Amino acid sequence: MSKKNNDFWTGPLTGTRIKSNDVKMPEMLIGYFIGPFGALLASGIFTSILQNYFTDVLKLNLAFLTTLQLVSTILIVAANLIVGQLIERTRTMAGKARPWILLSAFTLSVASVLMFIVPFEGTAKMVWIAIAYNLFYAVAYPIYNTANSTLIPVSTRNSQQRGALASFTNVAGLGVMGAGSMVFPILVSFALKEDQHLWFVAMLAVAVFSALTIFLQFQFTRERVTEEQMEGADAKEEKVKAASLREQLAAVAGEKMWWIVMLFYLGFQWSGAMKNGSMTYFCKWVLDNTFFGNADAWGASQSLLSIMGAVPMAVAAVFIVPLCNKFGKRIVCMIGMIVGAAGGVIAILGNGQIIPVAIGVALKCLGSAPACYMILAMLADVIDHIEFKKNIRTDGLTMSIYSSIMVAGTPVCNSIFSAILNASGYDQAANIALGTAAQTVGVQTAISAGYIWVETIAYILCAILVFFFTIEKKLPEEQAAIAARKK
Incomplete structure (x- = not known):
């Protein structure tokens, strides 16, 4: 790579502001909290209320939504796998992930607002929504999310500093989910309502905020490990050959523990996506909102349930690791x-x-905390276990599938929920002022199943699955054997 090409990444706007070889507070705070918070804010809002926007504001056909979200899942999974390979093959002075972070300042912010412009009616409206939806979920979001996930392992070789960066990123993720499920529903129920123009203005503000914070993340991060590899590349005559995709597939497919942890995560993540997608409907049409004075105070109810879920998870973060x-x-x-x-x-x-439901939700979220915080550690244990048995690393394939499960959960579960609403006779023109009386008992039962029953059943199945996850017993011996083998 010539110095001329490298100059682009060393300029005042594109050069990193992080000069220290150690990770310090500005990098942690701006690069791994503020940046991800702004970038993921639209996604947090969409997880909570995009489905409601489609059905109750745009009045989109439920069968169309089901088809759109199912078809989009294929594109989303493919995009995550492709972007992962593109990042792995990127070599610049800025690193391999940071250039894609910079690109996301444009792609993610633009894509997050397109679904709220909608300049057409009829069939053209559905075509516009289908394109805009996939530009966000199958293009912009995979670019950012994969690059952001890659930043932590290439930021430093210091494991303690990596742990601190991961903690800041996890807190940012919880923060955007809180903003999406606590703050935004109140804004919708009291101000935005079904005014599409106000929805556009609100999301435009979110998009501008996202672009600024993503650019800050780009400037306040540094890929020390990538820099180290590039500096030694010219002097290195041999390169360690990575396992092929076929070898990785054969290794993971034959490992029972890999299947246990992946099925555990699939049940945990997708049941949570079903809960998040149906939460607004549950608060609007099932909960007795007269607790807050009138039947249409559903935004306050949703915020209360979100707080009751977030507080136990935040407290649990202190105790889970010990x-x-x-x-x-x-x-x-x-x-x-x-x-x-x-x-x-x-x-x-x-x-x-609302009171017993809130208590139940608090307990449910408290119980989910260990899985939330430990799933990546469990996957890392499996990767080491496979390395011990097969003498190859399967990080790339395992984390691509993990990311695909995470991202695809929302569209898949929203499409299923759309089909359930359609089959139960959901009234998209119902008067919210009538509260629970505005929908039939069958509709309320279907909504309750999406919000509570599915996740409850999934947790029972996940408890059974994780009982058979016995890697930890012999893992120290296996890791010692791996180290001895390398020596």
Whole structure:
């Protein structure tokens, strides 16, 4: 690579502001909290309320939504796998992930607002929404999310500093989910309502904020490991050959523990996506919102349930790692799933009364905390276990599939939920002022199943699955054997 080509990445706008060889607070705060928070804010809002925008503001056909979200899932999964390979093959002085972060300042911010312009009616409207939806979920979001996930392992070789960066990123992720499920529903219920122009103005503000914070993330991050590899590349005569895709597939397909942790994550993530996508409907048409004075105060109810879920998860973050170190990830995650299932049962028995439902939701979220915080550690254990048995690393394939499960959960579960609403006779023109009386008992039952029952059943199944996740017992011996083999 010539120096002329490198100059682009060393200029005042494109050069990194991080000069220290150690990770310090400005990098952690701006690069791994503020940047991801702004970038993922639109996604957090979409997870909570995009489905409601489609059905109750744009009045889109439910069968169309089901088809759109199912077909888009194929594109989303393919995009995650392709972007991962593109990033792996990128070599610049800025690194391999940071150039894609910079590109995301444009692609993610533009794509996040297109669904709220909608200049057409009829069939043209559906075509516009289909294109805009896929530009966000199958193009812009995979570019950012994959690049952002790659930043942590290439930021430094110091494992403690990597842990701190991962913690800041996780907190940012929880923050955007809180903003999407607590703050934005209040804005919708009291201000935006069904005014499409106001929705556009609100999301335009989010898009501008995202572009600025992503650019800050680009400037306040640094790929020290990539720089190290590039500096030594010219002097290196041999390169370690990575395992082929076929070799990785054969290694993971034959490993029972890999299947256990992936099925565990699939059940956990997709049941959570179903809950998030149906939450607004549950608060609008099932909960008794007269607790807040009138039947259409659903935004306040949704914020209360979100707070009741977020607080236990935030508190649990302090205790999860010490508990897992003492008792093991398997036991702590299994007990967490059982506690979460018990919370789901309490919420079901609450029968739409906000106090018992809120208590049940709090317990359910408390139980989900170990899985939320430990899933990446469990995957890392499996990768080491496969390396011990097969003598190859499967990071690329495993993390691509993990990312695909995470991103595809929302469209798949929203499409299923759209089909459920359509089959149950959901009234898109119902008067919110009538509260629970505006929808039939069958519709309310279908919505309750999406918000509470599916996740409760999934937690029971996940508790059973994780019981058989026995890697931890022999992992220290296996890691020692791997180290000895390399020497």
